[in-house]
Amino acid sequence: MNDKIRNSAMAADPRTLVDEKIVLAFLSASLAYVLIAMLAGLLYSLQFIDMYPFAGIEFWSPGRWRFVHTQGVAYGFIANAFLGALHWAVPRLTRHPVLDRRLSWFIFFAWQAILVATVVGVLFGEAQALEWGETPVWIDPVAQLGLILVAINFLTPILKTKGPMYVSLWYFIAAFIWTPLVYAMGNFLPEYVIGGSAAGAIGGLFIHDLVGLFVTPLGWGLMYYFVPIILKKPIWSHGLSLVGFWGLAFFYPLNGIHHFLYSPIPMFLQYGAIIATIAVELVVTTVIINFFGTIYGRGDALRSNLSIRWFYIGMVFYFTTCLQCAFQTTLTFQRIIHFTDWVVGHAHLVMFGVFGFWIMGLMLYLLPRVMHVDEWYRPRWNHWHFWLTGIGMLIMFFDLTSAGLVQGFLWKALAPWSDSITASKPFWLIRTISGTAIIIGQMLFIANVFMTWRLSKSGALQSTPTQHDPTHEDDAGAPALA
Amino acid sequence: MFETKSGIFLIAGLGFFMLAFVVMALIPISIYSGESEQSVEEIAADGLTHEFVDLAERFPEKFNEYFGKPDPKSYAVALRRGHKIYVGEGCWHCHSQFVRPVSNEEQRWGSVSYASEYENELQRPVLFGTRRVGPDLIREAARRSNDWHIAHFYEPRYTVPTSVMPSYRWFFDDDGYPNRDGMSIITYIQWLGSWQPEYPYWTGEGPPPALKADAAPDAAGSEENV
Numbered sequence: 001m002n003d004k005i006r007n008s009a010m011a012a013d014p015r016t017l018v019d020e021k022i023v024l025a026f027l028s029a030s031l032a033y034v035l036i037a038m039l040a041g042l043l044y045s046l047q048f049i050d051m052y053p054f055a056g057i058e059f060w061s062p063g064r065w066r067f068v069h070t071q072g073v074a075y076g077f078i079a080n081a082f083l084g085a086l087h088w089a090v091p092r093l094t095r096h097p098v099l100d101r102r103l104s105w106f107i108f109f110a111w112q113a114i115l116v117a118t119v120v121g122v123l124f125g126e127a128q129a130l131e132w133g134e135t136p137v138w139i140d141p142v143a144q145l146g147l148i149l150v151a152i153n154f155l156t157p158i159l160k161t162k163g164p165m166y167v168s169l170w171y172f173i174a175a176f177i178w179t180p181l182v183y184a185m186g187n188f189l190p191e192y193v194i195g196g197s198a199a200g201a202i203g204g205l206f207i208h209d210l211v212g213l214f215v216t217p218l219g220w221g222l223m224y225y226f227v228p229i230i231l232k233k234p235i236w237s238h239g240l241s242l243v244g245f246w247g248l249a250f251f252y253p254l255n256g257i258h259h260f261l262y263s264p265i266p267m268f269l270q271y272g273a274i275i276a277t278i279a280v281e282l283v284v285t286t287v288i289i290n291f292f293g294t295i296y297g298r299g300d301a302l303r304s305n306l307s308i309r310w311f312y313i314g315m316v317f318y319f320t321t322c323l324q325c326a327f328q329t330t331l332t333f334q335r336i337i338h339f340t341d342w343v344v345g346h347a348h349l350v351m352f353g354v355f356g357f358w359i360m361g362l363m364l365y366l367l368p369r370v371m372h373v374d375e376w377y378r379p380r381w382n383h384w385h386f387w388l389t390g391i392g393m394l395i396m397f398f399d400l401t402s403a404g405l406v407q408g409f410l411w412k413a414l415a416p417w418s419d420s421i422t423a424s425k426p427f428w429l430i431r432t433i434s435g436t437a438i439i440i441g442q443m444l445f446i447a448n449v450f451m452t453w454r455l456s457k458s459g460a461l462q463s464t465p466t467q468h469d470p471t472h473e474d475d476a477g478a479p480a481l482a
Numbered sequence: 483m484f485e486t487k488s489g490i491f492l493i494a495g496l497g498f499f500m501l502a503f504v505v506m507a508l509i510p511i512s513i514y515s516g517e518s519e520q521s522v523e524e525i526a527a528d529g530l531t532h533e534f535v536d537l538a539e540r541f542p543e544k545f546n547e548y549f550g551k552p553d554p555k556s557y558a559v560a561l562r563r564g565h566k567i568y569v570g571e572g573c574w575h576c577h578s579q580f581v582r583p584v585s586n587e588e589q590r591w592g593s594v595s596y597a598s599e600y601e602n603e604l605q606r607p608v609l610f611g612t613r614r615v616g617p618d619l620i621r622e623a624a625r626r627s628n629d630w631h632i633a634h635f636y637e638p639r640y641t642v643p644t645s646v647m648p649s650y651r652w653f654f655d656d657d658g659y660p661n662r663d664g665m666s667i668i669t670y671i672q673w674l675g676s677w678q679p680e681y682p683y684w685t686g687e688g689p690p691p692a693l694k695a696d697a698a699p700d701a702a703g704s705e706e707n708v
Binding site (some may be wrong): 382 | 485487491492493494495496498499501502505506507509510511513514517519521526566567568569571572573574575576579580582583584585586587589590595596597599600601602603605606607608609610611612613614615616617637642643644645646648649650651652658699
C-alpha cells in the first residue's frame with residue numbers, strides 16, 4: 001500500500017473498511033438478473049414476430065414475462081449492481097464502514113428473497129397495474145422496509161464524515177432519501193388512497209422519479225467517484241458539479257406528468273412538466289461538459305481502459321436520451337410518438353444504454369479487485385462483450401425509434417390497425433436480433449466472470465497483496481482529497 | 483448550504499421532493515377531489531351490459547355455475563375478476579385506455595377521454611396504458627360481439643390474421659367454451675365504454691340481445707378498425 005495516501009487518509013486500510021464479499025455477492029446477483037431479465041425480454045419479443053414458443057400456456061403468458069423483464073432490470077440488475085458498488089464506494093469516500101455488516105448481509109438476502117417472490121408472484125398473475133410497481137401487493141411493504149434499511153446502513157457512515165463532502169456523496173444522500181419516498185408514493189398512494197386521473201399523475205411521477213431520483217443520482221454519484229479514480233485526475237469543474245446536482249434535484253421531480261400528455265390531467269400541469277423536462281436537458285448538458293472536460297487530454301483511456309469506454313459511451317447515450325427527451329416531451333412530437341415503439345427505444349437506451357453500460361464498466365473495475373486477480377480469464381471476451389452490446393444497443397435504438405415513427409404516422413393516417421402491425425413486424429424482427437446480440441454479449445461476460453472466479457479460487461490468477469497490481473493502489477485515497 | 487449535509491438532506495432531498503409532490507400530485511388531487519370514486523358495486527347497480535346478459539343466455543349452465551344469475555351482484559364479481567386478469571396478464575402493456583384529442587384518435591375510437599370516466603375502482607391504479615400494440619380499449623364495449631371475443635381470445639389469428647396478440651387458451655375449458663376467467667374478461671372488456679351515450683354500438687349480426695331495436699349494424703366501422 002502507498003504509505004503517503006494511507007497516512008493522509010488517517011483511517012484504516014480500505015480493505016478492512018470494505019466488505020469485499022458483499023460487493024461480490026451483489027454484483028453476482030446483478031449478473032444473474034441481467035441474464036434472467038434479458039431472456040424474459042427476448043421471450044416476449046418472440047411474440048411479436050409470430051415465433052412465441054410456448055403459445056397458449058398459462059405460465060408462459062407473454063404479458064407476465066414482460067413483468068419479469070422490467071422488474072428484473074430495475075430491481076434485480078440495476079439495484080443489485082448499485083448496492084454492490086455502493087458497498088465499495090461509500091466506505092472509501094467516508095472512511096467509515098457501513099453501519100453494520102450483518103445488516104448488509106441481511107439486506108442482501110432479503111432483497112434476493114423479494115426479487116424471487118416478485119418473479120414468482122407476477123408469473124402467477126398477481127401483478128399490479130403500474131409500470132415498475134408491478135410487484136405484488138404483499139411484497140410492497142417488505143420492499144419498502146428494505147429500502148429504508150439500505151438508506152440507514154449507508155447514511156450512517158456518510159453522516160459521520162466531517163467537513164465538505166465530495167460530489168458523489170451529495171448524490172448518494174439525496175438518493176437514499178428520495179428512493180424510499182418515491183417507492184412509498186408509487187406503491188401505496190395510487191393503490192389505496194387516490195383514484196382516477198390524479199392517480200395517473202402520481203403514477204407518472206413514480207415511474208419518472210424511479211429513474212430520476214433512484215437510478216440517476218446513484219449512477220452519477222458512482223461516475224463522479226470512479227471516473228476520476230481510474231483517470232487519476234480530478235473532476236474538471238467543481239462549479240459545474242454543483243449546477244448539475246442542484247439542477248437535477250430541482251427539475252427532475254417536476255417532470256412526472258410528461259408521461260401522460262393529452263390525458264385528462266389539467267393542461268397547465270402538462271405544460272409545466274414539459275418546461276421542466278426541457279430544463280433537465282440543459283442541466284444534463286452541464287454534467288456532460290464536466291465529464292468531457294475531465295477526460296480531455298486523456299482520450300487514450302477510451303482505448304486502453306474498457307471501464308472508461310463503457311462509462312463514456314454510456315454518457316454519450318445519456319446525452320442522446322436527454323436530448324431526445326427534450327423533443328419527445330413537446331406536444332408536437334407527442335401527437336405522433338406517444339404509445340409507439342419510439343418510447344420503448346427511449347426506455348431501452350436509458351436503462352441499458354446508460355445505466356447498464358455504467359454498471360458493466362463498474363463490474364470490469366470491481367470484480368477483479370474483489371476476486372483478487374490481476375487479469376481476466378479471457379480479456380478478449382470482454383472486448384466482444386463491449387462490441388456486441390454496443391452495436392446491439394445502437395441498432396435496437398434506431399430500429400425502435402424508426403418503428404415508432406412508422407406506427408405513429410400510420411395511426412394518424414387512420415390506416416387499418418393491422419397495417420400498423422404488418423409494417424412493424426420487420427422492425428420487431430430486427431429488435432429481436434439486436435437483443436440476441438446483446439444477450440450473447442452478456443453471456444460471454446458472465447462466462448468470463450465465472451471462469452475468472454473459478455481460477456481465483458484455485459489460485460492461478462491470484463495476486464498476493466505484496467506484489468499487487470499498481471493500478472490498485474489509488475483505491476486508498478478517496479477523491480474527496482483532490 | 484449547497485454542499486452541506488443538512489442542505490442536501492433538507493432542501494434537495496426533502497424540500498424539492500415535496501415541492502414536486504405538491505405541484506405534480508396534490509394539485510391534480512385537489513382539482514378532482516369533488517369527484518367521488520365509484521365502487522364496482524355502484525357501477526353494477528347502474529345496470530348490466532347486454533353482453534353480460536348474452537353470456538348468461540348463451541352458456542346457461544356454466545354461467546350459472548360460475549356466477550349464478552345475471553344480476554348486479556354477479557356482474558360486480560365478474561367485473562372485478564376481469565379487471566384482475568386484465569392487470570395480471572399485462573393486457574395494459576399492449577392496450578391503452580385513453581383516447582387522446584389528437585392524431586385522429588376520435589375518429590378511430592370515439593369520443594375523447596375525460597376525467598370523470600376514471601373515477602372508479604376499476605381504474606385504480608389508472609389504466610391509461612403505456613404502449614399501443616393493439617388498439618385502445620376504452621371505447622370497446624359492444625364494438626364486437628361476445629362470439630368475436632371468444633374466438634379472438636382463443637386464437638387472435640382466427641379473427642385478425644396479422645395479429646400479434648397472445649392466445650389465451652386458459653380462458654377456456656377443454657370443451658372450447660369460455661370458463662370463469664374467459665367470461666370475466668369478456669364482461670370487463672364489454673364494460674369499457676358502456677357508460678358512453680353512444681353505447682350500444684352494436685356491430686354484430688342481427689339485433690343485439692335483450693335490447694332496443696334501434697342499434698343498427700355498422701359494418702363499415704368494424705372492418706376499418708380491425
